[in-house]
Amino acid sequence: MTSVVLLSAGRHPVSGATVLPRLEAQAIRVATGLGEAVGLHAGPDADAVADALGHGLSRIVHVPVPAGADPVPALSARLAAMAPGLILAGRRGQGGDETGTVPYAVAEALGCLLIPDIVALAAGDAGAWSLDQTLGRGARRRVTLRGPVLATIHPDAPTPLPFAYGQARRGVIETVVGDPTAASAPVPAFEERPYRRRPKLVKGAPSGSSAADRLRAATGEAASGGGRLLVRPEPDAAAREILAHLRRIGVLAPPAREPR
């Protein structure tokens, strides 16, 4: 069972040097723990991800894509050809040209499941996977499923294997020229705006209550607290619940008047 790790050309947050994003190095550790793993990179050159060979991969497949072009078609075409049972990616990029949507776009193109924020992974029998997903604040959820899956790695996953120069030197980078029509797909247009910190929802601090209450108010409710658990709801009922929740916390405006 070969798994594929999607590799991107990241940048060091301080020095700006081209580095392998830490999340992808963590993904390599998770993937190599299961068995054979191959790296996959679509970009102008493979030097940017060659460090992955020192972190535990022995082979990287590089699909040349012009600088600035959308790597998703090339990646999904290559992945469709490789047909791996497991694809791992970082949950976000690190300083390169990215929007953080590549794993989602690839999963959509391949028509496979995407499980985000994985911290551990185990293979069951007959193509089954058991994935530990982190829900924040230490909460975990185990997801068991069957069939090919794309998972993104959370920073809480095991730390990356240290870089080993000797291994990096022995690793192989295979350049596979992809389908030129796929590679020339236009980059989806996007709008650039200056970063603005999202406003934090602050509830009224419960004065006079216990310290634990004030802490809970300041940090937000625990992930497991509150809410209603619906098991296999009807899509309409589920949508109504979500809308109601979003209105309750003030994300959506209250319902407009009934149209005349």
Add this chain to the structure above:
Amino acid sequence: MAGPVSLATVFPGLVWAMAALALVQVARRATLWRAGATAPVAWLDGLAKLPRRYLVDVHHVVARDAYASRMHAVVAGGLLAASVLTALAILPPLGGSAPYWILVALAFGVTAAGSLLVGARRYPRRTPRLSSGRFQILPVLLVAYALGGAVTSLALAAGGGCLLAPLALALAAAGGLGLAFEVRHGPMRHAAAGALHLVAHPRPGRFEGRPDTALQPLDLAAPRLGAAIPADFTWNRLLSYDACVSCGRCESACPAFAAGQPLNPKRLIQDLVAGLSPAEPAYAGTPYPGGREAAGARGPLARLIGPDARIHPDTLWSCTTCRACVEECPMMIEHVDAVVALRRHETLERGALPEKAVAPVTELRQAGDPGGRPLRARTDFAAGLDLPLIADRESADVLLWLGEGAYDLRYGRTLRALVRLLREAGVDFAVLGPEERDTGDLARRLGDEATFQDLARTNAATLARHRFRRIVTADPHALHALRNEYPAFGACYPVVHHTAFLLELVRDGRLNPGRLPDRAVTYHDPCYLARYNGETEAPRALLDAIGLTRIEMARSGRRAMCCGGGGGAPVSDVPGERRIPDLRMAQAAETGAGTVAVACPSCTAMLEGVTDRRAEIRDVAELLLEAVEAGR
């Protein structure tokens, strides 16, 4: 029964037989050394210099223990003299001469006296740092050979008619052949291997009076990087480990051993010896602290490092590379080179760095600083001091290399003091600012030679772009890298430690310090300045020049104890029973001095981190600035 004539032949014959047996034993041992990698050895030069290396360099180390020195002179001198004289008696005119045999008997007598001195270190109770095992029978063999030889010689001098003669000859034979046999596995191996080691020493520069302490660059294109098995070491290194006489001086000097970390340099060398030969007798000295038993396969191709192998990785990562063991070793063994060779394989080939060392080494590789801090923030300590950048000017007399300490708030104070002193003296200096990357010292000591070489090349290129006369630095680790290790990467500049530079300024009258009387100070030598570069006098002269009362610690100068901050030990952080800086501060407290003078950012950080510290830690530059301000 042996007649007089035949005894005069048989006795020298015994010595020849001993020599032959010893030669056979050395040859058997040499087949093991041949398993090592090839090494360039200047044989003729080494042979010509052997007497000097032995009588001067080795003696200099041995003589630190006066008893051992006298004991060795008597027993080794007597043994050699007696054996050679006896061997020469094979010539009939000598063999028949009674005065000659009296002379031989005298030589054997000296040997016997020496043997008793050897025995006194082991019986009734053994000096703790010595190994027992086969070493315990050494005095017995020596006494047997010496007494037997003496009586036989006297019998020959008296005409040989003595009834005791055959008995004495048998005793001499038992002792002598036993000694010769011990050349392969036992204590006498140190004599044969030690002599050869002095001839084929991997660092001949050590004997030329200069500190040959730079790590040798690793060929990163080699098929295997570093050493994982005995056969990965060069043959003359394998030979050097065989020279170990298990005297335990290294273990007494080792800071990690004193702190109860799982490192004992003697045991490490003996594990390298035992790893090479499956037939090696069991180790009989002090174990690694923590009491780990030796395990794992042996042989030239057996893995040396691993939780289940002879050397536990924690042993390897406990070393502070302080070179105290090398400094104390009378056999001139290079322990630190062995540690670094093994670390190189662990790091480069296996990626098996200690967990806490991964982040600093990764940041060094990716950002050029172990803390991953912005390079332009290096000069933040000098806010308000207007530090000139060398990029903004054509040239400078002095390039001030700031080093990693500049990011540290505490050491920033020292550097501010240094900058103010340079201003005061009107020195034309500049810094590299954001162009300065870490020297890579940490990466190199932790075995990451690839990152070190990368940083060294980048820094060498940066230095080549600017014009300056010399480099001054307050960091002995940077000093050692720049002065001794960068020339291999094309950067050859005069590098001066800030204490030496400040002393020069004081002596030239460019700084006029006042005196700081009524204060007692003890100076802690940084390993990378004192042992690696032999500089111990400049900081002391500065302290004396400002009128401080200087008290020396029991271990000072080239024999000072490490603060625990070198070799990546603080980031490897192998647990022990005590902490090295605590031990060092306790030694400083023994002097009663209220101030510990330091001259290195690592020492400053390590010693300041000691809890319940009674003495204050001040850099020499800070004390000098105080004196200069007092003198205005």
